Amino acid sequence: MKILIKNASYVVRDVNRIEKNVDILINGNKISKVGEFSHTWLNKDDIKIINASGKAVIPGLINTHTHLYQHLLKGHQDNLSLVKWCEKVTFPLIELILKEQSGGEAEIFSYYWSLLASIEMLRNGVTTFINLGLTLNSVFKAWEDIGIRGVGAITYADMWIPDKLKLKKRQFKEKTLRFINRWHLTPSPNPHIYIMLGPSAPFLCSENLLLWIREQATQKKMKIHTHLSETQYEVELMKKEKGYRPVEYLENIGFLKSDVTAVHCVHLNEKELGIIKKYKVIPVHCPKSNMKLASGIAPVNKMITMGIDVALGTDGSASNDNQDIFEEMRIASFLQKVASNSAAAISAKDVFKMATECGALACGINAGTIDEGRLADIALINLNQPHLLPLGDLINMIVYCVRGSDVETVLVNGQIIIRNGKLTTLSEEEIIKEAKKIIGNKLNNTGIIINN
Amino acid sequence: MKILIKNASYVVRDVNRIEKNVDILINGNKISKVGEFSHTWLNKDDIKIINASGKAVIPGLINTHTHLYQHLLKGHQDNLSLVKWCEKVTFPLIELILKEQSGGEAEIFSYYWSLLASIEMLRNGVTTFINLGLTLNSVFKAWEDIGIRGVGAITYADMWIPDKLKLKKRQFKEKTLRFINRWHLTPSPNPHIYIMLGPSAPFLCSENLLLWIREQATQKKMKIHTHLSETQYEVELMKKEKGYRPVEYLENIGFLKSDVTAVHCVHLNEKELGIIKKYKVIPVHCPKSNMKLASGIAPVNKMITMGIDVALGTDGSASNDNQDIFEEMRIASFLQKVASNSAAAISAKDVFKMATECGALACGINAGTIDEGRLADIALINLNQPHLLPLGDLINMIVYCVRGSDVETVLVNGQIIIRNGKLTTLSEEEIIKEAKKIIGNKLNNTGIIINN
Secondary structure (H helix, E strand, C coil), X not given: CEEEEEEEEEEEEECCEEEEXXXXXXXXXXXXXXXXXXXXXXXXXXXXXXXXXXEEEEECEEEEEECHHHHHHCCCCCCCCHHHHHHHHHHHHHHHHHHCCCCHHHHHHHHHHHHHHHHHHHHCCEEEEEEEECCCHHHHHHHHHHCCEEEEEEEECCCCCCHHHCCCHHHHHHHHHHHHHHHHCCCCCCCCEEEEEEECCHHHCCHHHHHHHHHHHXXXXXXXXXXXXXXXXXXXXXXXXXXXXXXXXXXXXXXXXXXXXXXXXXXXXXXXXXXXXXCCCEEEECHHHHHHCCCCCCCHHHHHHCCCCCXXXXXXXXXXXXXXXXXXXXXXXXXXXXXXXXXXXXXXXXXXXXXXXXHHHHHCCCCCCCCCCCECCEEEEECCCHHHCCCCCHHHXXXXXXXXXXXXXXXXXXXXXXXXXXXCCCCHHHHHHHHHXXXXXXXXXXXXXXXX | CEEEEEEEEEEEEECXXXXXXXXXXXXXXXXXXXXXXXXXXXXXXXXXXXXXXXXXXXXXXXXXXXXXXXXXXXXXXXXXXXXXXXXXXXXXXXXXXXXXXXXXXXXXXXXXXXXXXHHHHHHCCEEEEEEEEXXXXXHHHHHHHHCCEEEEEEEECCCCCCHHHCCCHHHHXXXXXXXXXXXXXXXXXXCCEEEXXXXXXXXXXXXXXXXXXXXXXXXXXXXXXXXXXXXXXXXXXXXXXXXXXXXXXXXXXXCCCXXXXXXXXXXXXXXXXXXXXXXXXXXXXXXXXXXXCCCCCCCHHHHHHCCCCCEXXXXXXXXXXXXXXXXXXXXXXXXXXXXXXXXXXXXXXHHHHHHCHHHHHHHCCCCCCCCCCCECCEEEEECCCHHHCCCCCXXXXXXXXXXXXXXXXXXXXXXXXXXXXXXXXXXXXXXXHHHHHHHHHHHCCXXXXXXX
């Protein structure tokens, strides 16, 4: 099947290449042609046409860090910093989920939270995300059914967290190898399901575990996704227990390579910034989460000045509490400006690149720009609205003025998933109806606030 | 005409009073009854019914500081701090507007920017705003035609700004008195048009002018809206020129009273915070603007702890660049959390109050809560959406998860202005069409980026 995106008023191929009044031809799951071209040679029976007049066509946005299960914790608490927040907000829910990790009801429950979070992201123009989280088959199934591209970073932790949340070492190694075989080493990979290795954070994992993960990643050519230096607490703990700051420690044990995406990187000193750059580690910035949990402000302006590629994430909905990468882009920019005491600190172009090209690099996917041969992951923004008129500099407008709700059409892997605001792959009404029932039943009497 | 908002799933009467499954009766421009009540006595011919099942009904939000004309400057620049930004971004546009302050074409131009910004605010649940700006009859006419409640704070400045932007002293005094007579001292005030006195900032006004404004405000029982201590530059300038910091200076000349709303209040020391509290001045916090222009972070957490009523504003679209008070609420909360190094710093409740009750106090209008006798300024939020499910704590959800685009219906002064997402008073398509043409013609060759 071919798709023709016709007469696009603007195509943002990347931050430095904006074209006007062009067409995009999609063949299968790839972008096959971009430009002004005659359509006479196209067989009209074999082609879907999307009229993109009055629209800006952008590469699908990439949410490089989230935790889907936290969709259940939206609006739950807004007064706890990370450690207390883990104890009071996320751990009780994780315990509830793990208690029945397999089995019909638990799988259905997970399927629905995963669908809800995926719909929220799609509606905000997100075509790919990294989910550091509880890896369940039903979570993956939701991505496939709805048609989003998800990267499951399989969580590990064998320290600091409550015993009841820890997997036994043998158990998680076996599980991981099973997942690697099923999803990564397969001869016909699923375009909606990628996996990564996901050690939760250096202070949550034994050295032994980290080295095993490093070995697997290198052997099997996989990426690693981990939290890193989110709080001052973590830095102090690592200094006390290992004698090193977290980034230094990871360097010392030989963990760092360019396959590592490191989420947060709030508390890095100059030396650690140098280490990140040296190994081409990709920091993932989650500004709203860092603000809400009062974790601190990551030195992103400095990173970008140093030439480090930084990606962008919303983090989970318990610490944000939404999955709107447009809002995340502008807050990333504004936060660096005020923190750096310079209005010239990171620009709209910088953050747009974080949410597209750098996200693709972090996920290891052939996307992030609109170019021939790239995956057809694309979002169309409706520009014909009072709040986008007059249209100033296009990248500034996209970053500072466009809202997630202005996204009208979304393609993932060459498939139209949202068209004119409507989900095409599943029935949104049915999902809402079922989700209310299933989530309501499950969370009842758990202490998790739920008003539906 | 009566309106019945029926079966509202939630009514947020104020942050501490949330009621479930109640009705709201509106009679004329006021809320006449809230609760569970029989409708048999209502004459159904004389009543419009809004089904509010699945909705949260909230007091209309109040945007306590904006500059409507900056709608034209969205996405224009993102690398300048206040002083340079004035010189390069706002002053050239003001000059263009002032050049033809009266006359057909200029009036039409102003009418359209005013409509566009008003639509953006209405769609975000804003029912009342304060516009510190160029006061033109056509700007006011737009508010009346569309049905929003606007407060025009008439701008003054006779120092620091370029000569060509200064009004002659006699001229502006005459103009002000004319406006006061027409809009404030009238026996039948227009519900859509209020006015305030708007000295731009202490460093932009001569003492003479400030004292004249103080005298007018006291004599005529008017409010004063002014920028105050937005930048460190302003503080240093005032210290150098007057020997005092801005707030101390205003106290010294007898300017401060509880009728003053002071926008920004970023750079206040302990003594100045005490002065603000003593005179019951209402600071207006504009977090995103302060971030974008790298002005600094206002000590809002401290203000609230001290019991100061703080209101919330988006500021103009050249320094934000949107007019979404939901986004402003969450960023206000998150910014204080990270700046105070405490996740417990100002809560969702605090910021919701800023955007409702404190806004009403700042505007001097009988609104901000849903109570009998209050103005019927109300917004309905559609809760039945994947990103609002499950519904956690309602105020947390409204502040952290609801997007402006979730606002479905908006009433101002007892009139339904937006119903099911559609503007009822004017044709949005016609406005967009006309605005594109008129703004395009006007801004062509001015150096203001415009892509429409």
